[in-house]
Amino acid sequence: xxxxxxxxxxxxxxxxxxxxxxxxxxxxxxxxxxxxxxxxxxxxxxxxxxxxxxxxxxxxxxxxxxxxxxxxxxxxxxxxxxxxxxxxxxxxxxxxxxxxxxxxxxxxxxxxxxxxxxxxxxxxxxxxxxxxxxxxxxxxxxxxxxxxxxxxxxxxxxxxxxxxxxxxxxxxxxxxxxxxxxxxxxxxxxxxxxxxxxxxxxxxxxxxxxxxxxxxxxxxxxxxxxxxxxxxxxxxxxxxxxxxxxxxxxxxxxxxxxxxxxxxxxxxxxxxxxxxxxxxxxxxxxxxxxxxxxxxxxxxxxxxxxxxxxxxxxxxxxxxxxxxxxxxxxxxxxxxxxxxxx
Amino acid sequence: xxxxxxxxxxxxxxxxxxxxxxxxxxxxxxxxxxxxxxxxxxxxxxxxxxxxxxxxxxxxxxxxxxxxxxxxxxxxxxxxxxxxxxxxxxxxxxxxxxxxxxxxxxxxxxxxxxxxxxxxxxxxxxxxxxxxxxxxxxxxxxxxxxxxxxxxxxxxxxxxxxxxxxxxxxxxxxxxxxxxxxxxxxxxxxxxxxxxxxxxxxxxxxxxxxxxxxxxxxxxxxxxxxxxxxxxxxxxxxxxxxxxxxxxxxxxxxxxxxxxxxxxxxxxxxxxxxxxxxxxxxxxxxxxxxxxxxxxxxxxxxxxxxxxxxxxxxxxxxxxxxxxxxxxxxxxxxxxxxxxxx
Numbered sequence: 001x002x003x004x005x006x007x008x009x010x011x012x013x014x015x016x017x018x019x020x021x022x023x024x025x026x027x028x029x030x031x032x033x034x035x036x037x038x039x040x041x042x043x044x045x046x047x048x049x050x051x052x053x054x055x056x057x058x059x060x061x062x063x064x065x066x067x068x069x070x071x072x073x074x075x076x077x078x079x080x081x082x083x084x085x086x087x088x089x090x091x092x093x094x095x096x097x098x099x100x101x102x103x104x105x106x107x108x109x110x111x112x113x114x115x116x117x118x119x120x121x122x123x124x125x126x127x128x129x130x131x132x133x134x135x136x137x138x139x140x141x142x143x144x145x146x147x148x149x150x151x152x153x154x155x156x157x158x159x160x161x162x163x164x165x166x167x168x169x170x171x172x173x174x175x176x177x178x179x180x181x182x183x184x185x186x187x188x189x190x191x192x193x194x195x196x197x198x199x200x201x202x203x204x205x206x207x208x209x210x211x212x213x214x215x216x217x218x219x220x221x222x223x224x225x226x227x228x229x230x231x232x233x234x235x236x237x238x239x240x241x242x243x244x245x246x247x248x249x250x251x252x253x254x255x256x257x258x259x260x261x262x263x264x265x266x267x268x269x270x271x272x273x274x275x276x277x278x279x280x281x282x283x284x285x286x287x288x289x290x291x292x293x294x295x296x297x298x299x300x301x302x303x304x305x306x307x308x309x310x311x312x313x314x315x316x317x318x319x320x321x322x323x324x325x326x327x328x329x330x331x332x333x334x335x336x337x338x339x340x341x342x
Numbered sequence: 343x344x345x346x347x348x349x350x351x352x353x354x355x356x357x358x359x360x361x362x363x364x365x366x367x368x369x370x371x372x373x374x375x376x377x378x379x380x381x382x383x384x385x386x387x388x389x390x391x392x393x394x395x396x397x398x399x400x401x402x403x404x405x406x407x408x409x410x411x412x413x414x415x416x417x418x419x420x421x422x423x424x425x426x427x428x429x430x431x432x433x434x435x436x437x438x439x440x441x442x443x444x445x446x447x448x449x450x451x452x453x454x455x456x457x458x459x460x461x462x463x464x465x466x467x468x469x470x471x472x473x474x475x476x477x478x479x480x481x482x483x484x485x486x487x488x489x490x491x492x493x494x495x496x497x498x499x500x501x502x503x504x505x506x507x508x509x510x511x512x513x514x515x516x517x518x519x520x521x522x523x524x525x526x527x528x529x530x531x532x533x534x535x536x537x538x539x540x541x542x543x544x545x546x547x548x549x550x551x552x553x554x555x556x557x558x559x560x561x562x563x564x565x566x567x568x569x570x571x572x573x574x575x576x577x578x579x580x581x582x583x584x585x586x587x588x589x590x591x592x593x594x595x596x597x598x599x600x601x602x603x604x605x606x607x608x609x610x611x612x613x614x615x616x617x618x619x620x621x622x623x624x625x626x627x628x629x630x631x632x633x634x635x636x637x638x639x640x641x642x643x644x645x646x647x648x649x650x651x652x653x654x655x656x657x658x659x660x661x662x663x664x665x666x667x668x669x670x671x672x673x674x675x676x677x678x679x680x681x682x683x684x
Contacts, residue, residue, distance in 0.1 A: 157569040159576030161583050162504045212569065220565055227499040227554065234501030237643045241503050241626065248623035281590035284583065301579045 034063035039136035042068040044086040044201040047142030069130045070099035138178045146186040149235040150216040166242030268337040294339040297324015359534045376405035381478035384410040386428040386543040389484030411472045412441035480520045488528040491577040492558040508584030610679040636681040639666015
């Protein structure tokens with residue numbers, strides 16, 4: 001791992017890999033990173049090491065500056081040594097590095113949370129805190145196409161609707177998250193890292209099938225790959241189709257939401273006759289978004305269907321309850337979404 | 343299995359099961375079978391035996407007449423005896439019965455087809471032939487919620503887009519197919535049949551994991567059920583959401599297709615400026631439907647994306663080739679979908 005500042009310094013195949021990521025960011029996501037500061041979540045594994053190298057190699061072309069943040073989850077004996085390894089890599093690449101140690105095991109048992117969920121909660125909070133501290137624009141994450149496949153299988157198992165079913169976002173402006181390698185397979189990432197003679201850390205917990213994510217990786221995904229060796233390509237294509245559908249529905253729903261009146265308590269009221277002119281597919285999504293906006297409490301699809309049926313029957317004076325103490329009041333003239341009483 | 347003509351004759355739980363199927367047909371699908379003749383595909387297995395009983399018990403409420411058709415695939419020694427068993431059941435229920443024997447193995451090797459595909463091809467051709475012969479309105483199939491789950495997993499593996507991803511149709515007017523038990527789990531169907539002391543035939547090939555369908559049933563589906571014991575409910579809910587989306591897109595696309603000019607060769611021409619006002623999500627689906635209408639040759643999603651990019655660049659005088667010798671000619675003013683030259 002020497003002299004990794006320019007695409008000319010690396011083999012053509014590795015350079016093409018870098019350019020495919022630039023094309024994804026700028027061409028497909030339509031995102032310019034010029035003048036931005038990217039904080040990279042850097043575990044020391046192959047994905048985040050590759051991501052860091054990519055930014056190092058592309059930063060002049062993308063016009064951004066890069067820093068790295070490492071969280072020592074304190075879950076394994078080697079974790080302190082791994083944090084040192086991560087620091088050394090950043091020093092050699094000339095990338096500013098920040099690291100901290102949080103006892104995730106203790107956090108999990110204090111809150112009565114599963115280890116997987118606790119690690120995710122602590123990690124994202126740390127990254128966001130560090131992003132604000134160093135005034136970065138985005139947090140870059142090393143998620144790849146295999147992660148996307150695993151994520152979409154988890155969503156399938158949980159019952160997620162479309163288009164969210166196709167998997168995690170590549171760019172989430174609200175949470176300032178960016179996933180530049182979402183269309184790159186793990187195989188291509190490992191080939192890139194190996195080709196540049198990069199050393200990385202293997203997290204042994206990746207093999208632990210007590211974690212949902214790992215069961216997707218080691219049990220479900222291989223079965224789909226056996227049915228269709230091009231399965232990862234179908235995941236990528238389906239994700240791309242879902243992004244188009246997401247922008248379509250977002251635009252349609254934005255118009256409807258804009259037509260809603262919001263009172264000082266945060267309740268939304270829409271005209272029932274106007275809403276009646278919309279298609280059921282649109283109303284079901286609108287109902288879901290408005291209920292989500294009212295605060296915590298997840299709404300299930302069958303409750304949305306029940307709300308839609310009540311709305312279609314057009315009976316006045318009905319009130320339906322939703323999780324999180326939210327209510328929907330229907331009359332023949334209007335439909336009102338009310339948050340939990342304060 | 344005695345005296346099965348009225349819902350009053352059977353236990354309340356079994357009667358509720360019947361009524362849930364009636365509610366699905368009339369309430370959810372909005373389908374009236376009054377005055378129709380339903381040809382039931384009757385293998386003698388638990389699904390189709392239950393379906394036949396359901397129609398027997400519901401026929402006066404639904405207002406339809408029922409007959410049964412059995413295909414002896416000649417793939418197993420017992421198949422002739424099974425055909426006889428099927429005939430006996432229909433005789434006892436007073437349902438008119440037709441059966442024929444086709445050597446599916448020979449058909450498969452003559453055509454160089456897989457046994458699974460050959461059986462399906464022969465079976466559907468037989469059913470349609472028999473439907474026309476007895477002047478029936480619809481062919482009723484015994485597919486259930488587990489079949490739907492397996493089907494949607496197969497579609498996931500193959501890369502099907504939304505809303506087709508959610509699985510097979512409950513009602514296909516073009517092919518005159520009806521699947522009344524699509525929302526009933528295999529567990530509920532077996533409980534119904536057992537409760538009425540019905541004997542059914544187990545097809546040993548259902549255990550053969552050389553067939554894709556059976557690998558879904560015995561390997562993939564159990565893993566999803568382990569992740570989420572309510573997985574079948576999520577399949578049903580996702581299917582219901584998909585049906586709403588399907589009617590939404592069908593209505594939108596019907597308007598666009600109606601605006602296309604079709605010439606005597608079967609080519610479709612649309613105004614490019616008008617099409618440009620549509621969302622990408624709409625255009626991708628329109629392109630797919632028009633290409634499918636031009637004849638055989640499956641179009642892949644990445645080719646649709648390529649067509650969309652070419653359209654968006656707005657370059658005149660471009661021609662793109664598609665499988666089945668179909669072509670799309672783009673100019674700045676129009677886009678034309680051309681079938682294979684005769």
